[in-house]
Amino acid sequence: MARTVLICDDALFMRTMLAEIMEGAGFEVVGQAGTGAEAVKLYRELAPDLVTMDIIMPDMGGIDAVKAIVDENPDANVVMCSAMGQQALVIEAIQAGARDFVVKPFQPARVLEAVQRVLG
């Protein structure tokens, strides 16, 4: 059975690109969220195996969303998607419970490596 993924990013372009990478690798994209609040809500409903999380999003940022999700499920697998120059925020997200990170612009191989590591 395919592993399920929830993709969170405020840019449709990014979501589409990530979805393509994930589906190409055999994952099932079960949901997409454009805000942090939506991400938390969808996580609750879908209980996906993996979440990709943008850092800067309207209506609750990615870091707060990680906190809320990890609060609910300490074993949640969240991979942060960050732009260059956001290292401090990435560290904050890791301290909040994110399991790994990838840096934009995305290289499909890098994204899948991180996902594999997280899902073990």
Add this chain to the structure above:
Amino acid sequence: MRSGRFLDLYIMETREHLQLLTRSILALERGELSAVEEAFRAAHTIKGLAGAMGHRTAADTAHRLEDTLSGVRDGGFVDSVLTDGLLAAIDGLEAAIETALRGGDVEEEESSPEVSSTAGEPEVAASPTTVPDGTAHLLVVRLSNDAVMPEARAELIRRAVISRDGVLGVWPSAGEPVRGVLYVFLSAGSDAGGVEFSVRAVGDVAAVTLDAWSGGEPSELRPAPKEAKSTTRDTSHARSMSVRVDRGRLDEMAEGIAELSVLHARAAQSGEQLTSYRATTVLASLQRIILELRLVPVSTALDRVARLVRDASRAASKEIDFEVTGGEIELDQAVLDAMVDPLVHLLRNAVDHGIERPESRETSNKTRRGTIRVEVSREGNSVRMLVIDDGRGVDTDAVAARGRELGLLAADAGAASEEEILRLLFHAGFSTARKVTELSGRGVGLDVVAGRIRGLGGSIEMRTRSGQGTTFTLRVPVTLSLAHSLRVAVGGEEYALPITHVNEVIPLEGPNADAWRTGTVTVRDEAVSLVDLGRVLGAASGSPSAAVVAELGERRVALAVDRVIGHEQIVVKPFDAPVGTLPVFSGATILADGRPALLIDPLSML
């Protein structure tokens, strides 16, 4: 160079540099970043020495330490975790040298040439397994060259290992810059293989190497050798103009000279005239020179205890600054050696029971960090050592209560003086600590400390202020081998009284004619209680004609003696009092007429 010809020199030099290393690492931890240069040079020198002796593991260990130190120099900061690691590395280096000296791991051939790691991605090293017991250990994690956001990657590694058993810490700490390498410090016997697995699972890790600081194979993955900076690698720095002398030979010489002066005194006493006045002066100057040869700066011992204070405060979760003033003051090596144990005991007490935890210091409006200070000064023929802490002080009420419980303090007596109460602490078996921690040295109390110091012909005093701290004042003679003493007769026997604490001798006549009956003598309008020394010694009570007044701080006591025979220099022999010996004796000696005599400690009667 396996021969023993240079061995003594080698041992001496490596010890010196190990000590220098420890001192500079502790200075580093205090924020003196310039000390890294000194530490680096010391490690470098040891590497050279060990290499020349064919001590391969020791040389490799020193080399790795050197590498780590150059990383520290580039990193520009040090924290407690790294200090722990560096100190453990020094322990490992010491162990490697010891092993080599016992005959293990000696290789004649030159070390194999360095593996160059400059070309491309370093190879993945063989997996470490389990950290051998009793050695220092370090997992060196090298990030891939193309790792993005190395500090974020480092944070993932930190989180992956920090809560695992046996992981002492990760350096650099969170939020600090990472320059491609992370060090994971492991305790003895920890599962390094498991930790390595967790590290590798994080990703962007090029290599993980287990550096057992001693005993292990040299690391395949050393950082590229730094360009040698000739200015900082000069090993001939600050070499003092001193001559190295074998201590055993010195002891022998000192003893010979001391005996010679006793013979001289005996000759003088028996009426023989020394034909040559010159001989006397030569003897005197020889004696002085030899005693001076034995003198070493107090800092040689205090450097060692500084490490101990640091480790003890880390173990007790306390923040303590250890300061020493007067470390350059010199003391006979034998006296200093004998003082180390008592000193260590006092310092451990200060760390354990004196200094409060940071939080509780803050609530009582004190600085988070406590201070333990050792102040050394010279006072005539003695050295005074103050051990001062700014901790909670002694709870005199608790001590008094316990004293009454044990029947050491009369229950019905009114308020006992603080001095009386504190004196209880020196009583054998007295302890207010409900829980004896690992560090406070169970069973060995202040009574033992005081006994040791008195055995050296010294004294110990204590002052305390509730909430503000405790100060111990130790006084010891500068040298052990010769002491000035007062020779006295009591009940038909002769004894020697070290003169250190003797104030004066007063005849039991005139205003003190009936002191014997009243039990007090008047010394310059002050009443001092008179002790019947004959009875204390279990000798037949003679007919006391004089009283020897001894003084310690503000306390004085007069000892009734039959006769004062004279003043002479004596050679104090080490004295291991058998169980049951009266505590009044602090040593033994041979008198000028060749008869043995016991040394009486007047302070034991205070």
